[in-house]
Each structure stands twice: as C-alpha cells, then as structure tokens.
Amino acid sequence: MALFLKPLIIFLHDSWLALLSLLNYGWSSEEAAGIPKRLQASIKTTWGRQLRSSLMVPLFKCLVAFCLIISLLVFIEGVYMNLVVLYVKLFKRKPEKVYKWEPMQEDIELGDESYPMVLVQIPMYNEKEVLKLSIGAACRLTWPLDRLIVQVLDDSTDETIKELVNTECAKWENKGVNIKCERRDNRNGYKAGALKQGMKHNYVKLCNYVAIFDADFQPEPDYLQRSVPFLVHNPNVALVQARWRFINANKCLMTRIQEMSLNYHFMAEQESGSTRHAFFSFNGTAGVWRMAAMEEAGGWNDRTTVEDMDLAIRAGILGWKFVFLDDLTVKSELPSKFKAFRFQQHRWSCGPANLFRKMIMEIIRNKRVTLWKKLYLIYSFFFLRKIVVHFFTFFFYCVILPTSVFFPEINIPAWSTFYIPSLITLFIVIATPRSFYLVIFWVLFENVMSMHRTKGTFIGILEGGRVNEWVVTEKLGDALKTKLLPQIVKPRNGCFQSMNSKEIMMGTYMLCCACYGVLFGDTMLYLYLFMQAVAFLVSGVGFVGT
Numbered sequence: 001m002a003l004f005l006k007p008l009i010i011f012l013h014d015s016w017l018a019l020l021s022l023l024n025y026g027w028s029s030e031e032a033a034g035i036p037k038r039l040q041a042s043i044k045t046t047w048g049r050q051l052r053s054s055l056m057v058p059l060f061k062c063l064v065a066f067c068l069i070i071s072l073l074v075f076i077e078g079v080y081m082n083l084v085v086l087y088v089k090l091f092k093r094k095p096e097k098v099y100k101w102e103p104m105q106e107d108i109e110l111g112d113e114s115y116p117m118v119l120v121q122i123p124m125y126n127e128k129e130v131l132k133l134s135i136g137a138a139c140r141l142t143w144p145l146d147r148l149i150v151q152v153l154d155d156s157t158d159e160t161i162k163e164l165v166n167t168e169c170a171k172w173e174n175k176g177v178n179i180k181c182e183r184r185d186n187r188n189g190y191k192a193g194a195l196k197q198g199m200k201h202n203y204v205k206l207c208n209y210v211a212i213f214d215a216d217f218q219p220e221p222d223y224l225q226r227s228v229p230f231l232v233h234n235p236n237v238a239l240v241q242a243r244w245r246f247i248n249a250n251k252c253l254m255t256r257i258q259e260m261s262l263n264y265h266f267m268a269e270q271e272s273g274s275t276r277h278a279f280f281s282f283n284g285t286a287g288v289w290r291m292a293a294m295e296e297a298g299g300w301n302d303r304t305t306v307e308d309m310d311l312a313i314r315a316g317i318l319g320w321k322f323v324f325l326d327d328l329t330v331k332s333e334l335p336s337k338f339k340a341f342r343f344q345q346h347r348w349s350c351g352p353a354n355l356f357r358k359m360i361m362e363i364i365r366n367k368r369v370t371l372w373k374k375l376y377l378i379y380s381f382f383f384l385r386k387i388v389v390h391f392f393t394f395f396f397y398c399v400i401l402p403t404s405v406f407f408p409e410i411n412i413p414a415w416s417t418f419y420i421p422s423l424i425t426l427f428i429v430i431a432t433p434r435s436f437y438l439v440i441f442w443v444l445f446e447n448v449m450s451m452h453r454t455k456g457t458f459i460g461i462l463e464g465g466r467v468n469e470w471v472v473t474e475k476l477g478d479a480l481k482t483k484l485l486p487q488i489v490k491p492r493n494g495c496f497q498s499m500n501s502k503e504i505m506m507g508t509y510m511l512c513c514a515c516y517g518v519l520f521g522d523t524m525l526y527l528y529l530f531m532q533a534v535a536f537l538v539s540g541v542g543f544v545g546t
Contacts (some may be wrong), residue, residue: 058288060400060407067396068416070388075420077384082271082427089441093275095323100233104225112144116208116232118224118288123153123194125187125472127215130333132168137218137331139172139179141424142225149203150179153194155187189302190470191284196300207291214285216243216333217282227288230323236292238320239312241270242286245329248336254545255334256435257442258341262334263431274324277376279316284308286330293320303358305470306351313359313377318408335473338545342452343471349453352386353460385509390457393450397421398506402513402529405521417525444535445544447489500540507536 023056087093095101104115120138124131138150148426150172154165162183169181182198189196197213198204209231213219215409219242227240243266249259272281282289284307294300297314300307316322335341404412427445429436538544 006206007063008518019132056270057407060403061410062227063395063400064404064410064412065241067160067392067400068413070392071396071416071420073384074389074392075424076425077380078268078427081268081272081499082430084276085268088271088275094327095230095274095325098275099230099237099323102233104229104232106144112147115144115147116228117147117149117206117277118143118228119204119207120148120150120208121195121198121210121212122151123151123155123191123212124165124215125155125197127156128158128164130216131165133218134213134215135165135168135172135179137145138213139175139177141219141220141223142221145176147177148178148224148254149207150196151178151201151204152179152181153198154183155190155194156364157393188490189300189307192300192302195307196302197298199294209290210294211288211333212285213330214332217285218247218331218533219286220330223328224288226328231288231290231413234321234323236321237318237323238290238315239282239322240288241274241280241324242328242330243270243324243326244283244286244332246334247331247459248333251334251336253438253441254338254341254445255336256438257445258334260432260435260438260442261446264428266324267431270324270425271326273381274322277373278321278323279373279376280312280324280380281381282322284306286332290320291426294320296320304351304355305347305468306355309352310355310359313355313363316373316377317363317369319368336546338539338542340447340471340473341545344454344473345449346456346534347470349386349390349456350460350467350469352382353457354463355460356382356386357461357463382467387457387461390450390453393447397447398451398532399508401525402510405513405525406516407530408520408522440531444532445539447532448503448535448539450505499542503540507533507540510536 106112106114120141122134122138124134127134135150135152141148150167152165154162156162156165165181169179172179180201180203182201184194184197187193199210204210209228211219211224211227223242227242230240231238244262246255246259246262249255270280270283293315294311296318297311299311301310301314304310312322335344360378360382363374366374401412401417404410421443425439428442429439435442440485458464458502510529510533514533517523517526517529
C-alpha cells in the first residue's frame with residue numbers, strides 16, 4: 001500500500017513546490033525549463049518563505065485557536081448537561097416528585113366525564129408499511145371511548161394506500177372507537193399544514209389535550225394514563241414528552257449508531273432541559289399538548305421544516321412549562337437506508353438554523369421570561385447545540401486536523417484531539433452501554449454525517465434553495481420482522497447509482513493527508529486519518545445501512 005501511494009504523495013508534494021516556483025519565477029521559457037531542477041530550492045526562496053510565514057501559518061493558527069475555543073465550549077456544555085442528569089439520578093428527582101401527579105380515576109357520579117377529552121392525531125403520507133401499526137396502537141389506548149377521538153390526517157396520494165387507511169379506520173370504528181379520517185386536496189405546509197388543518201374541525205373544540213404520533217410510532221396502552229395527569233393537575237404545564245424506543249435498532253450498524261445518538265439526546269438534552277429550565281424542544285411526536293397553550297402560542301406554523309420546535313419555543317417564551325418522562329417510552333422506527341437518513345439529518349439541521357434566524361429577535365424582545373432563560377435559548381439551545389456543534393465537528397475533525405499534517409510547526413494540543421473528545425464520547429456511550437464496543441464506529445460515522453449537517457445548517461441560516469425541503473423518511477414497518485425485506489428493496493440500475501461524490505472527495509483528501517503524514521509527519525495522527533478516510537469512502541460508495 002505504501003509503495004503504491006508513495007509516488008502519488010511525492011507527485012502532490014512536487015506539484016505544490018512547482019506551483020510556488022512558478023508564482024515566484026514567472027512563466028518565461030528559460031525560467032520554466034529550469035524548474036524541475038530547482039523544486040527543492042524554490043521553496044527556500046524569500047517569497048515562498050514569506051507567503052507561508054506571513055499568511056498561511058498565521059491563518060491556520062487562527063483557525064486552530066478558534067476551534068480550540070469552540071471545543072472547550074462544547075465540552076463545558078456537555079459536562080453541564082450530564083451533571084444535571086447525575087443530580088436527577090442521585091436525588092431521584094423524577095417528574096412525579098416535582099409536579100403533582102395522581103392517577104386518573106372514574107368519578108362515581110360523573111362516570112367517564114371525569115376524564116378530559118383527548119384528541120389523538122396521526123399525520124401520515126403514503127405510509128403503507130406502518131399505517132395499521134400506528135392506527136391500531138392509537139385505538140388501543142386505555143381511555144374511555146367516549147372521551148377519546150382518534151384523528152388520522154392522511155395526505156396520501158396513492159389511491160391504494162388511501163383505501164387501506166379507510167379500511168383500517170372502518171375496522172376500528174366498528175369496534176366503537178371514535179375515529180376520523182381527514183384529508184386535504186393539497187400538501188401545503190406538509191406535516192405542519194396537516195396538523196393545522198386538523199385542528200379546524202368542530203369536534204376538536206371539545207378536546208382539552210392533543211396527543212401526536214407519527215405514522216411509525218406505537219404508544220403503549222397506558223400512555224395517556226401516565227402522561228395526561230401531569231396536564232390535569234398542573235395548569236402551568238403545556239407539554240408532556242415521552243422518550244423514543246427503537247424497534248429496529250439491531251437492524252444494521254447505522255441503526256445502532258443512531259440509537260446511541262438519540263438515546264444521548266433524550267438522556268442529556270431533554271432530561272437536563274426539563275429539570276433545569278422546564279423547557280426542551282418538542283420531538284414532533286410521542287407528546288401530549290394542552291390545547292390552551294397551543295392556541296396561546298399561535299398554533300402550528302409551517303414557516304420552517306421544524307414545526308415542532310417552532311411551537312415549543314413560542315409556548316416556552318410565554319412561560320409554559322414542559323415535562324419530559326424518561327421512563328415512558330413509545331416504540332418507533334429508525335431509518336435503515338443511508339439516503340433516507342441523510343434526508344432526515346438535512347431537515348433536522350437545516351430547520352433549527354432557519355428557525356434561529358427567524359426567532360432570535362422575538363426571543364430577545366420577549367418580556368415574559370427571565371434573562372437566564374433567554375440566554376439558555378439563544379446560547380445553549382440554539383447557537384451551541386443546533387449550529388456551532390455541526391460546524392465545529394466537521395471543520396475541526398475533517399478539515400483542520402487532516403490539513404495540519406502540512407503545518408508541522410503548528411502544535412494542536414492533545415487535550416483537544418484526544419482527551420476532550422474521549423470524555424464527550426464517554427458521556428454519549430453511557431446512554432447506551434450495550435453499544436460501548438461500537439464507539440469507534442460511532443465517532444467516525446458522526447464525523448461523516450457532520451458534513452451533511454454543516455451543509456444543512458448553512459442552508460438554514462442563509463435560507464438557501466433547499467431550506468424548506470421535506471422528504472418523508474422511508475419506513476419499513478412489519479417488513480423488518482418478515483422475510484419480505486428483499487422484495488421491498490428496489491433494485492439498483494447501476495453500480496454508480498448509490499455513490500455519493502461529497503463523501504468520496506472528502507475520503508480521498510483525508511487519505512492523501514494520511515499518506516503524507518506517514519511519509520513526512522512525526523505524529524500518529526495518520527492512524528485516525530486513515531480510519532476516517534475509510535469511513536468517508538465506505539459511505540461514499542453506499543455501503544452503509546440496509
């Protein structure tokens with residue numbers, strides 16, 4: 001391998017020297033003819049040394065220093081969140097002890113009327129594989145039938161799937177469930193538009209609370225029994241959010257890695273936000289809202305692709321409190337195809353950045369929350385977690401570190417390249433102990449995905465062309481548990497159809513940097529660079545996911 005790559009590295013090295021030499025000596029035939037004989041000498045010219053010492057090295061030092069500062073900020077934020085979680089665990093500060101909670105009981109005189117009216121919304125779009133699972137789970141919720149309305153918001157365009165939805169709704173209606181199937185003649189606003197339209201029906205006005213489940217989510221029968229009492233007995237609580245549990249986490253390595261990231265999101269971000277600030281971002285599903293809080297906040301808004309976060313922030317800055325229940329889980333499905341996962345991550349990174357652009361002044365001008373909560377929203381919630389962390393991960397670990405092999409005179413401290421990343425990774429692994437042995441794969445794959453998240457964040461901040469792009473995440477449902485999986489996978493028309501050029505370019509660059517480090521460097525950085533290059537290249541040729 002080294003024998004094969006050495007000529008390539010020497011060629012790149014000599015080409016770099018030749019470029020400097022041509023810039024210095026010009027393009028005259030006499031001077032150009034002598035360039036091959038002066039490659040090593042040309043770099044030692046006054047002009048070459050000045051260019052490197054006065055421009056390139058100082059610029060790279062500034063970039064390194066900036067990344068080191070961001071690294072410390074991200075580390076401090078991670079330590080803070082985990083200390084809050086540790087406090088919750090040590091002192092057993094469960095929501096049931098912080099907020100009033102009593103089980104719902106039927107009143108002897110009032111009967112079922114002592115239960116509040118609850119609306120369950122299930123937005124879906126051509127969800128053939130999971131529609132029966134989600135509708136069935138919602139209709140099995142333990143709640144008086146006359147106090148529950150299940151609303152299926154079907155935006156499907158496939159007539160066959162529409163008929164399947166109608167059949168499933170009719171089946172449960174015959175069993176006594178008050179189920180409604182609502183459709184629109186357009187998809188304006190996507191999910192937010194469907195939810196907003198669903199709230200306009202007259203029967204919705206009878207309801208006090210609304211539970212929302214995406215098409216691939218399956219709540220346990222006791223979901224409402226455990227969540228709604230927080231809203232009933234605490235009039236200042238607007239939202240109760242449950243944690244996601246993944247039924248297909250073991251499907252492939254990519255789903256295992258997603259499980260690690262999302263478990264940490266719920267354990268650290270949601271738990272710490274709920275405990276310390278009574279605020280966190282609504283996850284868009286597996287949550288119960290107070291209707292009055294939604295109406296006061298202005299209801300659903302489709303100005304971004306993160307309508308759930310938008311609503312949560314508008315309600316949060318009005319003083320409403322949110323409760324996260326870590327021990328209440330709802331089964332869901334992770335995207336097992338790399339393309340579907342990339343589209344999802346684009347939406348999850350582009351949307352928050354775009355929302356930050358549109359809401360920052362509204363947060364600053366708000367007078368109903370404390371300065372501390374404003375600072376938390378702007379700095380911790382938005383700036384650090386939704387924007388900076390994506391830029392930092394990609395530019396530091398995938399650009400600055402590889403490029404540093406060409407600047408041996410610049411020392412990047414070990415605490416920023418090993419100790420702090422190791423501690424942050426340890427925090428994340430704690431949320432999923434069974435996947436500890438996958439930590440290296442998690443680091444490498446997260447660095448690959450940081451490229452897509454950085455791109456999405458840029459588009460969101462600058463409101464680029466794909467800022468409101470919404471691609472429904474593909475779901476496989478029951479196919480995951482049967483032998484029918486090969487039948488639902490579409491055959492590829494060519495060996496290059498699944499290739500991803502961005503990953504391949506990054507992988508090639510990092511491979512060249514790794515080889516240069518082997519031949520000319522004096523550190524072990526090339527070991528990381530080789531592994532990261534392989535991760536990019538494997539993702540680039542589509543060998544990720546199912």
